[in-house]
Every structure is written in C-alpha cells, then in structure tokens.
Amino acid sequence: MKKILLIAAALGIVIGAAAQTGDKKCNCEKKEKLSPEQMVQKRVDRMASELQLSDTQVEQLNKLFLDDMAYRHENFKRPEGPKPEFKGEDHKEREFTEEDKAKFEKMKEYSLQQEEKLKEILGDDLYAKWRESHPKDHPKGHGHHHHGHRG
Numbered sequence: 001m002k003k004i005l006l007i008a009a010a011l012g013i014v015i016g017a018a019a020q021t022g023d024k025k026c027n028c029e030k031k032e033k034l035s036p037e038q039m040v041q042k043r044v045d046r047m048a049s050e051l052q053l054s055d056t057q058v059e060q061l062n063k064l065f066l067d068d069m070a071y072r073h074e075n076f077k078r079p080e081g082p083k084p085e086f087k088g089e090d091h092k093e094r095e096f097t098e099e100d101k102a103k104f105e106k107m108k109e110y111s112l113q114q115e116e117k118l119k120e121i122l123g124d125d126l127y128a129k130w131r132e133s134h135p136k137d138h139p140k141g142h143g144h145h146h147h148g149h150r151g
Contacts, residue, residue, distance in 0.1 A: 036073075040065040050133065051126045060121045068114055076107055 034042065044061045047053060053061070096104075119127045 036069045037066065040069060047130065051122065051130060053122075053126075057121055061118075064114070064117055064121065071110070075110075076103070 040062060043065060044058055047061060048058050122130060
C-alpha cells in the first residue's frame with residue numbers, strides 16, 4: 001500500500017513539474033499580437049542591428065517585406081471551406097487537388113524570387129551571414145507543408 005502511495009505521489013510531482021515547465025515555455029496568451037507592419041519593422045530592425053545595414057538597405061528591406069506581405073495575403077490566402085483531409089497510417093499526409101499543387105508551385109517560385117531580391121539588397125557576404133544565423137527564415141528551411149513530410 002505504501003508503495004502505491006509513493007508511486008502516486010511521485011507521479012503527481014512529475015506531472016506538476018511538467019505542467020509548470022510547460023507554462024513557462026508557452027507565453028502564447030501573453031504575447032501581444034503585432035500588426036503586419038510591426039512584424040516587418042521588427043524583422044528589419046533585427047537585420048539592421050545584426051548586419052550593420054545602411055539606411056538605403058533598411059529602406060529597401062522595409063519595402064520588400066511589406067510588398068511581400070501584401071502580395072502573399074492577396075495571392076496565397078487559404079480558401080474558404082474544409083481543409084484537405086489527412087490520409088495514410090500516420091495521418092501526416094494530405095490529399096491535395098491539382099489546383100492546390102499549382103498554387104504551391106507558384107508560392108515556391110515566388111519565394112525563390114523574393115530570396116533573390118533579398119540577396120541583391122544585402123549583397124553576397126551579408127546574405128550568407130544572415131542565412132547562416134537565421135536558416136529558419138529561408139524558404140528551403142521550412143519543409144514545405146504540401147509535401148506531407150519534412151525533407
């Protein structure tokens with residue numbers, strides 16, 4: 001009987017500790033929601049600080065990212081209606097229409113064009129430095145969701 005109580009108490013402590021740790025990790029509710037313009041400004045400020053960018057580069061990046069955000073909102077927003085169904089044993093793959101697949105290709109092409117514009121603004125050295133320190137911002141680092149797996 002004592003063993004059962006000890007095990008139950010130990011489990012309670014472990015679960016309680018895990019719950020507290022989880023609360024510290026997720027500040028989802030506490031984060032303020034930034035406007036698209038504020039998100040762009042934050043990103044550009046971070047890049048300017050880390051890469052020592054000129055005023056011209058900062059101006060060009062602001063325009064690039066704002067135009068990008070507007071274009072993506074207009075051309076790549078999720079259509080109304082149900083999301084594609086998950087399939088497969090692990091339920092990680094989705095069934096997409098030919099229209100969806102064409103849209104993904106268009107998005108991929110557009111992202112590559114944006115990367116080229118970013119590279120033009122930063123130059124090869126700063127672009128390489130930025131990509132090295134921020135690979136998650138790079139389209140190739142996203143593991144596009146339409147593939148159904150991370151590559």
